[in-house]
Amino acid sequence: MSGFEVMAHIIEARDTPGTQHIKRITLPLAPPLEKRRLQIYVVLLLLDAAAVLGGFCVASWLYLGDFFDYATTLHGQVILPIYWTIALSLQVYTLPALRRPGFAKTRAIGSLLGAEAIVLFVGFATKSTEQFSRVSSLLGLLLSMAILIWVRSLVRPLVRARCGEAGFNTLLIDDRGEALRVPHAYHIDAREHHLAPDLSDPHMMDRLGLYMMNMDRVMVSCPPDRRVAWALVFKSANISGEIVDAEVSTLGVLGARRERDYGALIVASGPLGLRSRAIKRALDLTLAGSAVLLLSPLLLLVAALIVLEDGGPVFFVQKRTGRGNRFFPIFKFRSMRVEKLDSAGAQSASKDDDRITRVGRFIRRTSIDELPQLFNVLRGEMSVVGPRPHAIGSLAGEKLFWEVDHRYWLRHSLMPGLTGLAQVRGLRGATDTETDLANRLQADLEYLDGWTILRDLTIIMHTIRVLVHDRAF
Structure with missing residues (x-):
C-alpha cells in the first residue's frame, strides 16, 4: 500500500531478527508544525501589542489617574509599529525564539528599547517631547518590558503543547552508521523498517517520502558508500537533509553543522521560503481558478465528445511522482481507447498510434487533454509552472528515466507543473x-536553480506560443 493511496496507515516491523515482538508505527510519524508555528507567531504579535499598549495604559492610570490619558497612550501607539519592525528583524518571531525563551525575551526587550530610542530621537528632533509626561513614559516603558517578559513565560506551555519540546520535527535514520542519539528526535532503524536509498525503485522513494513527511529536519547516519544515494534522496524530497559525518568532510554539500556530540553535512536546504511559496501558491490559485471558470464551456464540450465517441470514462487518471517523491493522481482527458490505456506509461504515444481516438488526436495536438490538471493545481498537487510529472514506467530508449541519470530525482524537489522550461523550449513528446x-x-x-515569480510569468507567456506543436501525438 503506497502513501498515494493512504496518507496515514500502520507499519509493522519486527524489533530484532528472531523475535516475535512487533512494533506498530503510524505514518506520518509527526504532525505538520509549520502552520502551528505561524499561529503562535500571530498570537505573539498580538500579545506583544497588548503588552506594549497595556504597559503605557497602566502607567497612565498609576501616575495620572487616567487609564487612557491621550499623551501616554499616544506614546504607546507610536512605539508599537516601530517595535514590531525591529522585533521582526531581530528574529523575535522565529523558530529560535520559540525554542529558547531566554533568546526571545532578550530580543523583545532590545526591540522595545530600540523603538523607544527612535521615538525619543524623533521627538527631540521635532521638539515634540514636551507632549509626553516623562514619568508616565518611563513607567510605561518599564511596565511594558515586564509584561513582555511575563507574556513570553506564559506562551512557553502553549509552544510545548502545539509544537512539542523542540518546536520542530527531527527524524534520525540509522542506516548502519555511527551510533547517535538526538534529543526530541524520531529515531528510526533503516533495517528494522526496511528503508534504503534505492534510487531505482519509485515505490521505495514513495515510502521514504512518507517517513520524512512533515519533518523539518532529517538526518541519516550511514557508511560512506551510501552517502551519495542519501544525498540525492534528500535533495529530491523537499526537506532539510543532513548526513552525519564524524569528520565533517566535504561531499559537495551546501554547508556543515557542528554540534557538541556530532557533526553533520547539510545536503539540502529544504523548500522555498515561506514568502516565495505563498506568492507561488497565490499565483497558482489565481490562474487555475480563473482558467477553470473561463474554460468551463470547453471542458464540458470535450467531456461530452469523449463520451459520445465510445461511451468510456471522460478522465484518464494515472499515478505519477510529485514533490518530495510522493505519488499523486494526475488527471487528463482520456485520449486513448479504453481497452488500450497504458496506466504505467511504459509506451509513449507515437504519431500514428492506433490507441488514440479521433477526439483524442485533436485534444492531444492542441494540449486540451492536459486541462483537467488545473484541478490538480487547485488541489495543491501541482503548480502552474514546474517540472512536468512523468509516469513511473516511462522509458528513454530502453532505460527507465532514473536509470539514465540519478539526478532525475532532483526535479521532484519542487511541485510538478502544467508547463515548464523544458516545454517552452520545445522538449516535449x-x-x-x-x-x-x-x-x-x-x-x-536550470529551473530549480533559484525560483523567481518573474521567471514563472515568463514561462507562462512563452507556453501560449507552443500549445499547438508537432511533437504532440
Whole structure:
C-alpha cells in the first residue's frame, strides 16, 4: 500500500531478527508544525501589542489617574509599529525564539528599547517631547518590558503543547552508521523498517517520502558508500537533509553543522521560503481558478465528445511522482481507447498510434487533454509552472528515466507543473533516446536553480506560443 493511496496507515516491523515482538508505527510519524508555528507567531504579535499598549495604559492610570490619558497612550501607539519592525528583524518571531525563551525575551526587550530610542530621537528632533509626561513614559516603558517578559513565560506551555519540546520535527535514520542519539528526535532503524536509498525503485522513494513527511529536519547516519544515494534522496524530497559525518568532510554539500556530540553535512536546504511559496501558491490559485471558470464551456464540450465517441470514462487518471517523491493522481482527458490505456506509461504515444481516438488526436495536438490538471493545481498537487510529472514506467530508449541519470530525482524537489522550461523550449513528446531525456532534465535542473515569480510569468507567456506543436501525438 503506497502513501498515494493512504496518507496515514500502520507499519509493522519486527524489533530484532528472531523475535516475535512487533512494533506498530503510524505514518506520518509527526504532525505538520509549520502552520502551528505561524499561529503562535500571530498570537505573539498580538500579545506583544497588548503588552506594549497595556504597559503605557497602566502607567497612565498609576501616575495620572487616567487609564487612557491621550499623551501616554499616544506614546504607546507610536512605539508599537516601530517595535514590531525591529522585533521582526531581530528574529523575535522565529523558530529560535520559540525554542529558547531566554533568546526571545532578550530580543523583545532590545526591540522595545530600540523603538523607544527612535521615538525619543524623533521627538527631540521635532521638539515634540514636551507632549509626553516623562514619568508616565518611563513607567510605561518599564511596565511594558515586564509584561513582555511575563507574556513570553506564559506562551512557553502553549509552544510545548502545539509544537512539542523542540518546536520542530527531527527524524534520525540509522542506516548502519555511527551510533547517535538526538534529543526530541524520531529515531528510526533503516533495517528494522526496511528503508534504503534505492534510487531505482519509485515505490521505495514513495515510502521514504512518507517517513520524512512533515519533518523539518532529517538526518541519516550511514557508511560512506551510501552517502551519495542519501544525498540525492534528500535533495529530491523537499526537506532539510543532513548526513552525519564524524569528520565533517566535504561531499559537495551546501554547508556543515557542528554540534557538541556530532557533526553533520547539510545536503539540502529544504523548500522555498515561506514568502516565495505563498506568492507561488497565490499565483497558482489565481490562474487555475480563473482558467477553470473561463474554460468551463470547453471542458464540458470535450467531456461530452469523449463520451459520445465510445461511451468510456471522460478522465484518464494515472499515478505519477510529485514533490518530495510522493505519488499523486494526475488527471487528463482520456485520449486513448479504453481497452488500450497504458496506466504505467511504459509506451509513449507515437504519431500514428492506433490507441488514440479521433477526439483524442485533436485534444492531444492542441494540449486540451492536459486541462483537467488545473484541478490538480487547485488541489495543491501541482503548480502552474514546474517540472512536468512523468509516469513511473516511462522509458528513454530502453532505460527507465532514473536509470539514465540519478539526478532525475532532483526535479521532484519542487511541485510538478502544467508547463515548464523544458516545454517552452520545445522538449516535449516521446523520449525515443536517452538524449531526449537528458535535454529535458537539464532544463528542469536550470529551473530549480533559484525560483523567481518573474521567471514563472515568463514561462507562462512563452507556453501560449507552443500549445499547438508537432511533437504532440
